[in-house]
Amino acid sequence: MARVFNNTIWSRRADNTPIKMGDLTVTQDRTLFVYSDDYLNSGLPGMALLASPHAWGDQPVEFKTREGFPVHPRLMSIIPGEGRRNIQRRVFAKMLEKMGKPTTPGFETDWEMALMAGANAIGHLALFRDDIQAMKWFERPLSTDVVGSRSKFWKSLREDISLDQTAFDPDVIAQYIGPTPTAGGMIPKLLVSIMDPGQGQWDGGITRPGTPDRLDVILKIEPAEYRDVLTLEKLCLDLHERAGFKVPRSWLRQIDGLKVLAVERFDRGPQGALLPQETFRSVIATGNRSFISNDDVEMDTLPGYLEKLGQVCDLDVAAAKKEFYRRYLMAMLTGNGDMHLENVSFLGGNHGTTLSPVYDPAPMRAWPQHDTRSAVPVDFRTGETWPHAIQRLGIAYGYTPAGWRELVERALADTASYLEELMALPIDQPRKDRLAVIVPDMRKEMQDLLVSGLKKTG
16 A cells, blocks of 8 residues: 655744644655645745745645655654664664554655654754644754653663663663654664853763753764764864854763764754755655765766855855865865765755855765765866866866865865874774874875976866
């Protein structure tokens, strides 16, 4: 029997009162979304950048299913990822078992999980089974009280990180923070709230996301197979901040035997205001039916996508292209070959659209399985070297030759102390050894290009 899900999406007004965004229908071959009249009259941001209320009005926003996208790309982030490190997915699976519902792999299971925890997800969308469930959720009392045992919570996380599948107890996680939304990626993450540490200490206490008078964070938990990744990510976040990039606040801690990195959510504004957030991958996948993965686009073509996006929102395209390229250059110089299209997002909906702060800048080339210069392919010209390709891309992203030279000189200066700081970190030697080769090699290539002069482009 073909699947048919009839659900609803809600959001919040500026004063934090709930408002129904519209009705959602998901079938085997398409997603249909229709805005409510109240939402059309509200002036609030739409479901996605390419699905604005102004453009669609009361007509259904339609997305036809294809490989990799069983629903509209903007809704894919609400579905818990299938990686073995997605803690909440395992919590949801346990809850579905208790409800007597099937947990066999497939979209039906994925969507049931999304419906269990679609509220307070990344961005401004809240997915619900129906309007009754939505109203109950918005009317629920919010409290800083936590049910369950903190010690059992952290113990269960330690057992999950150690891959002790027999000892890991999803019930402990669910009891402590509930079936909260998830965030994707290779590193285990939980969306939670904490007391704002400021410049002080944080004792490891957490509450459910959205708790009043608490700070919403993405809690990253270091897995055994990526030992030291959070220490490296914290270094790169601090490095980007010193270089003048916008970055979220973050706190690296050792809590009950686990290394964790709490990163302040930048999709939340003052008093918990919801900020639309959508990945570059989602935007491209919505507008390009041939797109499935990073390999289906090239660094050379991304400026064109930014220009097209600027036609439907008030993104400062010229500034966005230069900012994107500057981040790419920093990734090259720090050994981060993992700057893919889900590691760059847009904030603000169709009005006030900006690039998100820098996030996930860890130098993943420190691990052999991730040793690639660029997660998004580069279309090399005949006989072209990496440095010359990077230079040509800089021109394509809006820099003049002189501006590009100035940018590279600045980036080299901003990262001059990086390797020294990295070597001083208390991390495993293999990570240091790999980056001790990769980082100087990249710096030398760029320095040599500056010395030899700019190659003509065009």
